[in-house]
Amino acid sequence: MTKSFAVTGFLKDYYIYLVLIVLVALLASANLDQFPLFERGNFLYKRNIINILRVSAPILVICGAFTLLMVSGYIDLSVGSAMSLSAVVYAMLALNGVPFLPAFALTVLVGVLLGAINGFLVVRMRITPVIATLITLSLYKGIALLLVEDGTSAIKSGGGLKMPGWFNSYGRSGALLDLPASVWVAIAVTLALIVIQKRGVLGKYAAATGGNPTAAKLSGIKTGRVVFGLYVLVGISAALAGIARSSFMSLGDPLSGDGMELTAILVVLLGGTAFSGGEGKVQRSFIGALIIMCLTIGMLTIVPAYTQTLVIGAALLLAAATNHLVSRKGGRK
Amino acid sequence: MASSTQIPALEIDELTRDYPGVRAVDAVSFAIEPGTVHCLVGENGAGKSTLVKMITGALAPSAGSMRVNGKTHNPTNPQEARDNGIATLFQELHVVDELTVRENLTLGLEAKRFGFLIRSDLDDRVVKTLAAIEPSIDPAVRVSSLSVAQKQIVEIARAASSGASVIIMDEPTAALSEREVERLFEVIRRLKDNGVTVIYISHKLEEIFTLGDIVTVLRDGKHIATKPLVKVEGRPELIEMMIGRTVAHNYVPRPNPPGDVVLTARGLTNHLLKNVSFDIRKGEIVGFYGLVGAGKTEIARAIFAADSYDGEIIFKSQPVGHTPKDALAAGIALVPEERRTQGLFTAMSIRENIPVMNLPRMSKGGVFRADKEERAAHEFVSRLRIATDSIEKQTEKLSGGNQQKVVLAKCLFSQAELLLLDEPTRGVDVGAKTEIYDIIKSLADQDNTVAIFSSELEEVLGICDRIFLLYDGQLRAGIRNGDNVDTAQILDLVTGGSMQEDAA
Numbered sequence: 027m028t029k030s031f032a033v034t035g036f037l038k039d040y041y042i043y044l045v046l047i048v049l050v051a052l053l054a055s056a057n058l059d060q061f062p063l064f065e066r067g068n069f070l071y072k073r074n075i076i077n078i079l080r081v082s083a084p085i086l087v088i089c090g091a092f093t094l095l096m097v098s099g100y101i102d103l104s105v106g107s108a109m110s111l112s113a114v115v116y117a118m119l120a121l122n123g124v125p126f127l128p129a130f131a132l133t134v135l136v137g138v139l140l141g142a143i144n145g146f147l148v149v150r151m152r153i154t155p156v157i158a159t160l161i162t163l164s165l166y167k168g169i170a171l172l173l174v175e176d177g178t179s180a181i182k183s184g185g186g187l188k189m190p191g192w193f194n195s196y197g198r199s200g201a202l203l204d205l206p207a208s209v210w211v212a213i214a215v216t217l218a219l220i221v222i223q224k225r226g227v228l229g230k231y232a233a234a235t236g237g238n239p240t241a242a243k244l245s246g247i248k249t250g251r252v253v254f255g256l257y258v259l260v261g262i263s264a265a266l267a268g269i270a271r272s273s274f275m276s277l278g279d280p281l282s283g284d285g286m287e288l289t290a291i292l293v294v295l296l297g298g299t300a301f302s303g304g305e306g307k308v309q310r311s312f313i314g315a316l317i318i319m320c321l322t323i324g325m326l327t328i329v330p331a332y333t334q335t336l337v338i339g340a341a342l343l344l345a346a347a348t349n350h351l352v353s354r355k356g357g358r359k
Numbered sequence: 360m361a362s363s364t365q366i367p368a369l370e371i372d373e374l375t376r377d378y379p380g381v382r383a384v385d386a387v388s389f390a391i392e393p394g395t396v397h398c399l400v401g402e403n404g405a406g407k408s409t410l411v412k413m414i415t416g417a418l419a420p421s422a423g424s425m426r427v428n429g430k431t432h433n434p435t436n437p438q439e440a441r442d443n444g445i446a447t448l449f450q451e452l453h454v455v456d457e458l459t460v461r462e463n464l465t466l467g468l469e470a471k472r473f474g475f476l477i478r479s480d481l482d483d484r485v486v487k488t489l490a491a492i493e494p495s496i497d498p499a500v501r502v503s504s505l506s507v508a509q510k511q512i513v514e515i516a517r518a519a520s521s522g523a524s525v526i527i528m529d530e531p532t533a534a535l536s537e538r539e540v541e542r543l544f545e546v547i548r549r550l551k552d553n554g555v556t557v558i559y560i561s562h563k564l565e566e567i568f569t570l571g572d573i574v575t576v577l578r579d580g581k582h583i584a585t586k587p588l589v590k591v592e593g594r595p596e597l598i599e600m601m602i603g604r605t606v607a608h609n610y611v612p613r614p615n616p617p618g619d620v621v622l623t624a625r626g627l628t629n630h631l632l633k634n635v636s637f638d639i640r641k642g643e644i645v646g647f648y649g650l651v652g653a654g655k656t657e658i659a660r661a662i663f664a665a666d667s668y669d670g671e672i673i674f675k676s677q678p679v680g681h682t683p684k685d686a687l688a689a690g691i692a693l694v695p696e697e698r699r700t701q702g703l704f705t706a707m708s709i710r711e712n713i714p715v716m717n718l719p720r721m722s723k724g725g726v727f728r729a730d731k732e733e734r735a736a737h738e739f740v741s742r743l744r745i746a747t748d749s750i751e752k753q754t755e756k757l758s759g760g761n762q763q764k765v766v767l768a769k770c771l772f773s774q775a776e777l778l779l780l781d782e783p784t785r786g787v788d789v790g791a792k793t794e795i796y797d798i799i800k801s802l803a804d805q806d807n808t809v810a811i812f813s814s815e816l817e818e819v820l821g822i823c824d825r826i827f828l829l830y831d832g833q834l835r836a837g838i839r840n841g842d843n844v845d846t847a848q849i850l851d852l853v854t855g856g857s858m859q860e861d862a863a
Contacts, residue, residue, distance in 0.1 A: 222474075222475075225475050225476055226474055226475050226476065227469060227471050227474050227475065227476060228474065230458070230462060230466075230469070230476065233455065233457050233458055234455045234458060234466055236457075237455035237456055237457040237458065238453060238454065238455045238456065240451075240453055241452075241453035241454055241455050241466070242455065242466070242467075243437075244437055244447075244453050245453075245466040245467030245468075246438050246441070246467035246468075247466070247467050304455070304456065304457040305457050
């Protein structure tokens with residue numbers, strides 16, 4: 027009895043890592059010769075892995091903050107629009123001659139502002155999180171579209187203006203171990219958030235707020251501030267995602283973050299975070315993000331692109347079912 | 360006991376609170392001596408919770424003043440009350456399941472540097488406090504793995520380690536078994552020995568006589584009395600002070616003899632139950648009595664086909680089906696313990712709640728008959744004496760006792776012949792309790808069969824014709840209620856004693 031209990035406890039904590047390993051092993055053993063997407067016909071070939079990671083940089087940088095927000099029992103549907111708007115702002119700054127660091131800092135500041143607006147609507151105006159961030163989803167995307175001039179679909183070189191060389195390298199060129207800076211930023215942000223969740227006041231208060239808001243309040247925790255701070259954190263991570271995406275694509279696309287909110291929710295749920303709050307781990311969401319990205323890209327070799335969404339949904343269903351079976355308490359038949 | 364010259368731990372002076380149209384607390388004055396267990400009793404609506412809310416800073420008084428240890432106490436929020444040394448243990452638990460015991464004990468009080476948690480002597484202090492009052496709880500485990508009683512002790516430890524001089528406990532034993540209650544009482548006595556004052560609120564009068572030093576009685580928002588419990592002459596005097604009339608609690612054998620066997624259970628076994636067999640006769644009121652975890656709810660759920668089991672249950676010579684829907688169709692209804700969450704649509708009115716278990720009876724050719732619904736609602740409101748100004752009242756706004764009556768009305772409307780009542784009077788005040796017992800008795804007199812699943816001995820001894828005693832998933836004995844019932848023997852059996860008893 028106790029032994030099987032320990033085994034299921036182990037499975038519950040680590041099954042997500044097993045899923046990633048199995049998935050990678052499957053992809054590595056597949057014969058990918060016919061697929062130009064994968065060089066040398068081997069999934070584990072270095073350039074293929076680098077490619078996957080740099081395409082994944084946006085979700086990898088978002089998933090950590092998004093996990094903490096969901097652990098606290100809240101949600102941000104505007105994360106994709108905030109990412110798009112940041113991407114557009116960043117591209118505009120670059121195109122108009124602002125150097126890398128100021129452009130980067132200003133864009134992050136935009137992320138702070140967008141997150142703060144969400145936090146204000148939810149905490150101060152007491153609008154239901156889903157509604158509040160659905161409103162800003164529309165607002166942020168609307169502003170992004172407005173910023174892009176008529177007749178063009180994105181902020182890019184042209185009309186006498188040219189993107190500077192550094193614009194592209196942040197998300198594409200190898201900075202260290204052949205991985206671009208965007209991937210390293212995502213890794214650094216995730217590591218920082220893992221530490222914050224484990225040892226930080228914010229991490230504990232997020233769990234308390236999501237686990238039992240009344241208890242948190244009665245313990246003197248200002249849950250409103252915790253939630254506000256987490257929205258700002260998600261805003262910053264959305265800005266970093268926008269920077270990574272626009273840099274990778276060499277343009278500021280006002281639709282580049284479309285659907286990111288769904289991917290983020292999928293990834294966090296896949297990592298075992300409870301939708302009701304209280305539970306969840308940043309590192310597991312990070313693994314969840316890798317799984318989704320491997321699945322998405324790996325699938326291009328097996329199935330047509332238009333079936334991807336369906337297959338991801340099915341994978342999530344499978345993950346949810348596994349999670350349910352593993353975490354279900356024994357006893358009742 | 361403290362001498363009268365001591366400064367009171369809490370002094371309440373002419374405290375008043377008005378709601379629109381109601382004076383919930385009316386110029387209440389009394390003093391609480393330090394290091395005592397001071398009980399606060401009164402029916403629902405007597406003003407206890409309003410009073411407590413003012414003491415804890417959740418509500419502002421309309422008039423009057425308070426002093427804690429001689430200093431003015433005028434909290435505008437719970438935090439300020441806690442700063443003044445007043446902690447509260449609420450009926451619902453305020454611990455975070457997802458955190459460990461230690462994390463819960465330090466929640467909101469953490470030592471921090473640059474936004475990170477650092478170790479401090481607080482960690483050792485809270486662990487020591489916990490170990491002093493309940494050494495069996497490991498501070499490193501997650502709170503979700505603890506029992507309700509243990510969670511409560513974690514909350515008490517948190518209050519004690521934060522230096523509270525007064526701890527208010529609002530119905531702390533509502534969800535505890537009798538053994539856990541004894542444990543809690545030990546904890547409370549230890550707190551008292553350390554000079555902590557406990558304000559204890561409970562509907563269970565035995566607890567007050569067992570634990571309390573002094574009792575304050577409130578009725579209709581007014582202060583009735585504050586006196587040492589040794590000077591209170593038993594339950595009748597206390598009840599009389601609370602409700603202004605005397606209530607008899609003794610079992611009176613019901614006139615009509617029980618009919619044929621209507622339900623037979625043979626060898627019920629599942630994750631908790633161990634080979635449980637019994638018969639229930641038509642028109643009987645039977646009680647299933649045992650501590651929390653003894654298997655009462657499990658038996659109710661098995662009869663209602665809400666859980667699966669090995670063994671068989673025969674109702675009116677037919678096996679009960681496999682789903683609650685089958686059980687309902689056969690004429691069995693379950694009133695769950697968690698009536699707010701499982702028994703009522705709290706957002707809907709009394710009128711809308713009553714027919715939900717048997718909607719076909721309300722409709723004709725698929726068309727809903729509003730007039731029928733209204734008539735049924737009026738009938739049940741008067742028959743069960745549901746205290747409300749309108750059948751349109753949202754059930755959320757009713758008192759616990761009246762909510763329970765609405766749930767009963769629902770089951771009666773469904774024309775159930777066997778009613779399974781799980782903890783039918785939990786959280787219900789004394790007056791409404793008596794009314795619910797009267798309803799149960801009159802149902803049995805009309806040939807309905809009632810099974811009560813209760814962890815209150817007084818309750819089963821008060822109304823049940825036969826009582827089945829449960830311990831750890833086993834049916835230990837079935838006894839016929841009457842004058843010769845030996846409560847010591849019953850308590851022995853349900854706590855695992857091995858005394859032999861013939862089945863009734």
